Amino acid sequence: MTEVPVFSTLPNHNTISRAYEQIRRFVRTTPLIRSDHLSQLIHGEVLVKAESLQVTGAFKFRGALYRLLNLNHEQKERGVIAYSSGNFAAGLAAAGQILKIPVRLVMPHDAPKAKIQNAEYYGAQVILCHSVTPSREEAASDMARELAETHSATLLHPFDDYEIIVGQASVALELQGQLEEKNQMCDHLLCPVGGGSLVAGSSLVFTNVAEVWAVEVDGYQGMNLSLKQGKRCRADGSIPSDCDALMALEPGVANLDITLQTNVRGITVNSDTVHDAVRIGFQEMNLVLEPSGAVAIAAIMENPELFENKTVVIIASGGNVDPEKYASILQSKEDKKVSIRQ
């Protein structure tokens, strides 16, 4: 990504604060909601930061908005192009609409309808990519690169970009303020990870304050593998999953650069638990979470012993899910639904 400015040192607190100030009047302050069920499970405190209630239904709006705000005049005129499996697409489209910057989006043909509609609703031009070779993400990325050249538009990467990471860090900064207001500490911060912009940004704010965890889903644990090896590794993507927003096979270069320096830890969950986590969002908190947005809840359910007696904040990163899919998740496993509050 040659067009992305590279920081010689990590973005610091001032940079993140200034970014938050820039985007603040456009973003929603999302609520921090205690989960009694999960708190009981770990005999501690579990708080859920509901970015599913952010504009466009996911945290991605923050980074997209900050990135667009910092384009130069000519770039703004010519517009941007990006690929995305969905949430970055809607976030970028909405940011473009607010700032009157043309947005073209390449999306996988099998992205959730809700996400494609979202992007179109916010005035972006959506181009569907039908190729899945070498992966659906990479095919879409290649197509976006070609289109950017054709249209002299600025090509944006959905996550491998220091400015986007700084924009996403505003979630953590906002969270820090909310914790201070409540006089609450945070021992662990759990972030869903696709390419790693949320976890990288959050770790910049919470490094030396809390343990920050990158939560991935089985088969797509590129960040987990990379953190273990200390270098960029690739997951095999061989397991089917509903976590359509977390399907990047390897972390971004910038993202891994940061998470290695901030000592982020990795954790991987399986898809069945993710469905249980979606049901907890529904039943206990009245939050619609998409499967990708619920993986950090699943991480606690699978590993309560890791968080015993601690205060844990979970970022519920998004809530854009097709109604048919959501209904089928609610209707599966009758037994578990009834037992959530018991």
Place this chain on the structure above:
Amino acid sequence: MTEVPVFSTLPNHNTISRAYEQIRRFVRTTPLIRSDHLSQLIHGEVLVKAESLQVTGAFKFRGALYRLLNLNHEQKERGVIAYSSGNFAAGLAAAGQILKIPVRLVMPHDAPKAKIQNAEYYGAQVILCHSVTPSREEAASDMARELAETHSATLLHPFDDYEIIVGQASVALELQGQLEEKNQMCDHLLCPVGGGSLVAGSSLVFTNVAEVWAVEVDGYQGMNLSLKQGKRCRADGSIPSDCDALMALEPGVANLDITLQTNVRGITVNSDTVHDAVRIGFQEMNLVLEPSGAVAIAAIMENPELFENKTVVIIASGGNVDPEKYASILQSKEDKKVSIRQ
């Protein structure tokens, strides 16, 4: 309700402010979320106050908490008893748990499982009432009265109670602060109405500031009828409805007393539109709303011309709905789901 103190004049702003101060550290500040779809529909601004995200999933927690805080020492020791179709039950149970006051609850046997479980989860003793004569609400009310005598417990009415109304008014006070922060006016405030504690409380805060509307569902429009006639009237309850929290056939005496003095206006919606409204909560806002909690959205959908070019605040009063019911609402009317964002 002889045990309920009666105000000789209406509760004023100071009374409501003091009440809010008392309960503030226990309640959540619920977010105010703009609906693009509904705003477009009226060519104005529609904001949704998501009390579905309140502790126990509904605004009822506020009034219950305030009522319990103001019992005397002996009453606190002996505990309380109440009947409720569900949301007041959970709110009262949770408030009792926090304040260590024993709570017994009479609930209709066909109340949503989610609501019964909620009440039990918060440590209340739940007694199911199987009678539906003269109505499910009144049968449960009679049973609660008998049990209160047996146990020397304080009998609480779920809505016909000035203190509970003052507690619910905190929703409107909090909303007022949020509007001021955003520098936003409010022309219309729409409240779902069962017995009328939310609308009565809200009208105390917004009288002379905005038009306050009591939104009821067809067949259960006791408040609407009463406002028209200027005296307490009874709906016939003859139409089946999913709005289990709005099934009171007539408004409370205290509630109507207030809404008549504050010039509340009435509006009635039909159940089909309520399902569309629940889907908008899901699709556009990622909010799980129960049908009762979505009636004010339905009121805008049925009568956009009433609110043309105005700023409207909707209180989405609750989100406790069984997963089977919610899934069936999401799955019905394929065509409408797709068109929400177009």
